[in-house]
Amino acid sequence: MYKDNQLLSHLFYQPIQIVKLNEMLSDIGTQSTHPFMVIVYEGYLECTLQGRHVQLSPNSVMLLDDTDDFHLLETCESKGIVIQYRVYGCKTDRLLQDAILIEQCSYRLMNLAKEVEKEANAEGNNPFRLQKLFGELLEVLYSHLRDNKQQQEGLWIDKVLHYINLYFREELTREQMAEKAQVSPEHFSRTFHKHTGYTYSEYLTLLRIRESQKRLLFSMPKLDELAQEVGYNEGTYLSRKFKELVGVSPTAYYQKSKRVLALNTNHTACLLALGITPVLGVYSPFLESIEPVSTSQKLKGYEYGIYEYGIASNYQEITAACPDVIINYSGGNEKQSLLSVAPIFELPCRQLSWREQFGLIANIVDRQEVCKSWLQQYDEQIAQCNDILDQQIGARGTAIVWEIGSHQAYCLNSSHGRGSHILYEDLGFSRPDAIVTRNIEQTGYLTVDIEDIAHYPADYIFVTALPTKDFGKERLLTVLHSEKWQSLTAVQKKQVYFMNQYEIFYGYDPLSTATQLQKLMEVLTS
Missing domain, CATH: 3.40.50.1980 (Nitrogenase molybdenum iron protein domain)
Structure with a gap:
């Protein structure tokens, strides 16, 4: 609700002139002091904009806020309209103000443009209907621009995140990443924070500390060596950043018993075979028949390792469990959303045998001898089975x-x-x-x-x-x-x-x- 003494802050667009392309387009660049839009139904339109050659194809729209640098070259028998308009209000959203070319517009938008043209040329036209149709056209156009902007942002942010996730050990500046995304550093920072919840430097630190944690699951190298491996110059700086994020020093993390969370039934079973119950795990009915667990220890929404409801439904429980490491198969969508919680140790889904996966998990939880003993007993059982089959079936x-x-x-x-x-x-x-x-x-x-x-x-x-x-x-x-x-x-x-x-x-x-x-x-x- 707004108060009586407050003005609603919004934009209002009023069409002031609507003409066919072939009637006015050649003069509009010099005569217009207002923004305008060019809508092409059929044919092609050749022009220059800010010194660049631009071609408008059928079903396209060009929005121009500043008309000084616009010059028509050729209409190529194109059909369409030019709409000049005034803008009232505070320009807080520039989606419809910046010069932009939109191609392959929807049938609905083109149809609305034709209705606007028809209403503008009708005798005794209804100005309120014209304004209503123009408003509908702008609404469709705005929705298209907003969706396209979000899609484009999603495309480049995904590419940048993929690149950073691969090369975070190198010296990567915000400016380099902005150049890779082909956006300004300021726009890069705003969009990056909106999509990840972190500033660029915070995210880079997070990746490097998570990688440090994964290295410390298996050995305790010298801090200077570890720092060099993850992208820092020296160990004292790594140690300070590590403690800020993890809450303990690298040495203390290496020495402590790890609280492990498993995101699939196979890895839950590996932990159970090692005598460890994960702080949270995925349980099939078969596993529960072997090791009954309370509801608080089970991730909800999983069935045989198939995640049904998404991480969001379990995020609060995962965070509350305070895991030191999360184990999952590689290639899942969980990695990005759980990066803030703990390092995710990923195992290649079909590249490692169950024995190899079992061994790696045993190394993480420091149960190598238990794993070795378990496999030895299994191999003895296999030898007995083969003796029986040799006798019975040859x-x-x-x-x-x-x-x-x-x-x-x-x-x-x-x-x-x-x-x-x-x-x-x-x-x-x-x-x-x-x-x-x-x-x-x-x-x-x-x-x-x-x-x-x-x-x-x-x-x-x-x-x-x-x-x-x-x-x-x-x-x-x-x-x-x-x-x-x-x-x-x-x-x-x-x-x-x-x-x-x-x-x-x-x-x-x-x-x-x-x-x-x-x-x-x-x-x-x-």
Whole structure:
């Protein structure tokens, strides 16, 4: 609500002259003392603006606040209008004041311009209707400019942030980044702060200290060496900035027991296998059956590592947990939004085996001996399983793993788990030629129609998940009763295993792997 003694602060635009392009455009540059807009419906218009050659194409608009440097060259049989107008009020927003060219305008804007032209030329025209139509045209134009400005800002800020995230160890000045973004240093600073919540120097400091924290997860180098590695000249300056942001010195951070937060089920399972319960983690029903935890220890909105509600719904809980490190797969969208909370240690999603991920996490939490012991016991179990399989089935042959949804079927390779890593890497089964030729070792999985699973023969077929929808079940039943499926060697030898235990086979971690091994051995030796 405004008070009676306060004036509303806003702009008012009044059209004062509306003419066709071919009637007045050639004289307007010298005659006009008011801003104007040129709207081109059809054809092309050639002109110079501030010494630069400009071409207006169909469905384009040019806004000019200062007309001194505008000169018409050629109309090229263009059709359109020129609208001169007065501006009343305080010019707090210059979107419609600066000289600008807008191309590929919407049909609605062009249609409104034609209605403005028609109303201006009508006999006994209604000045209020003309003003209303002109206001609507400006509203559409303003919305287009605002959206375009935000989009352009988003484009360059994303590029700059990506560059800074890669090269923060180097000497990067605000002026260099502004030049890269092709904006003024002042505009760069305003936009950068609006998008990140930090000044440029604060953000650069944040990146360097977070990188220092990640280095200190594994070793305690000399402070001068650490400073050089993250972009500072000497260790005392790094130590001061580190303590300002983290609250403790680099040495104290290195020595303390880390409060760890895990953003997916696999890394939560790795921590549990090491005897550590994360301050916050993602839990599948399978993990909760092994390690029941309170609601306060679980991130909400996650299901099998799929983040449903976004970081915002958990941000307060994450901040309150005060983690010393956040563990996640690389490539997620969480990194930028959680940078202010703690360093994010990212593991390549499909480039590291579950053993390698387990080992790295053990290093972070200083549980290397626990990890080594766990893997040794697992390998002993694998040796026992292979002895049993040698006696019962002999040479392994080929195996294929299917996860069948309601719409499609997915064939999984080792990097995607689902038991395939155990079959191919631990128990000696090989991949059938039908999936090798489809490059599954590089892609990690194949997606096929449910009806096509009969075209991928193997000595052993494992199905770890079945459709949950009726139409998917019907499609699968049709396949299972087909002549093609019935002719498969695995079907005839009764070496097809419908396990349908998605919660267990989804995991690619120590705890899930151990249970998957048990389930696979149960069906192979039954």
